[in-house]
Amino acid sequence: MAKAKSAFVCTECGVEYRKWQGQCSSCKEWNTLSEVRLAPARPGAGAPSGRGGYTGALTREVVDLGQVDLSEVPRMSSTFGEFDRVLGGGLVPGSAVLLGGNPGAGKSTLLLQTACKLAQTRRIIYVTGEESLSQVAMRAHRLQLPSEGLKMLAETSVETILAVAEREKPDVLVIDSIQTMHLEDIASAPGGVAQVRESAAALTRFAKQSNTVLLLVGHVTKDGSLAGPKVLEHMIDASLLLEGGSDSRFRTLRGQKNRFGAVNELGVFAMLEQGLKEVKNPSAIFLSRNEEQAAGSLVMVVWEGTRPILVEVQALVDESALGNPRRVAVGLDPNRLAMLLAVLNRHGGLFTGDQDVFLNVVGGVKVLETSADLAVLLAVVSSLQNRALPRELVVFGEVGLSGEIRPVPSGQERIAEAAKHGFTRAIVPRANAPKTSPRGMEVTPVDKLSDALDAL
Secondary structure: OOOOOEEEEEOOOOOEEOOOOOEOOOOOOEOOEEEEEOOOOOOOOOOOEOOOEOOOOOOOOOOOHHHOOOOOOOOEOOOOHHHHHHHOOOEOOOOEEEEEEOOOOOHHHHHHHHHHHHOOOOOEEEEEOOOOHHHHHHHHHHOOOOOOOOEEEEOOEHHHHHHHHHHHOOOEEEEEOHHHOEOOOOOOOOOOHHHHHHHHHHHHHHHHHHOOEEEEEEEEOOOOOEOOOOHHHHHOOEEEEEEOOOOOOEEEEEEEEEOOOOOOOEEEEEEEOOEEEEOOOHHHHHOOOOOOOOOOEEEEEEEEOOEEEEEEEEEEEEEOOOOOOOEEEEOOOHHHHHHHHHHHHHHHOOOOOOEEEEEEEOOOOOOOOHHHHHHHHHHHHHHHHOOOOOOOEEEOOEEOOOOEEEOOOOHHHHHHHHHHOOOOEEEEEHHHOOOOOOOOOEEEEEOEHHHHHHHO
């Protein structure tokens, strides 16, 4: 009997090796190689047809780029406006979408709500590999969802799922979750590198050929990354991450990869007794502030995808009892915080080398852009001086290493959003200052960090 062949795959970058080694030569990570048993080649199991091309929705003809049809692919609404926003306008037929998140974030709840509502007008198959059909039915009853029309299947065999899908021909196929699926030809346990990769490849191939929307649920590791090989993220068309702790009633849906829309879109949901409910105006939630203004609190305007969002940043500066003061940032880049404190010392004349500095973005929002630099520094100055800033003040702008205040994209829209929520004062980069300020809004343009400190 022929000996089964095996390979070693890095779970971080997906590179394969013929033998095991401690460090991956590609991504330089240690102890990330996992053994994958390769199935023996079956007679006639080469290309599906012709010379290496797939049939169905994929074409084998060479066409001129100028002759490609530019008509927009019709999208299918997920019944959630925030979900459609992150997807780029809705579900695209033939696409594969991976939804990841921590346990209890609401992945299954979101997809069950979407499937139940879509089942009223579309053919939907919901495949559950982690729960029984009665558990899913109990959740749907608790959430008061319409259960008629939704086809359910409790199965973990990919071959069986594909056979059922071929017979039923659904518009949307939901797999909960990809870590529980397995192929009979792969000699490894479900959840392993080989099973996850090959199961996702088989399901994605079916989605492309049958023009079916494929929704996959994926687990995440303790560091927040999707479990399984990195090659899984290259197979799919969109990778979404549902974030939110068990102590918060709000969930944020952020796109990490999207072939049909913007990557930096953000959707906000509230977890209620009836399930997830979309939040139309996230700024109103993130601005739930106390009546008495405290030192170190300031509102900034960040840009998420196609809309501005007002969030509050809080700073606490306290005398350090340690030889090495602490720099802690929640929702911001800690390395950027250290750089901004050096700029504040050099060009603002305020020394924080003997102080512990703690920063927090209220609401669990993760700020990834540099427009928060000026607001962070002014919040630090407010806490350092123990002087509260005006409640009606909003700030945004990027701070350079030489102390200059650099402009940020969509400055006019940010100011308009702040004026709509009742803010009357704004400190912005001079290049972002409008020619005519909104009614009731006093805009102070600044060129340097010292100008912003003087404006306070």
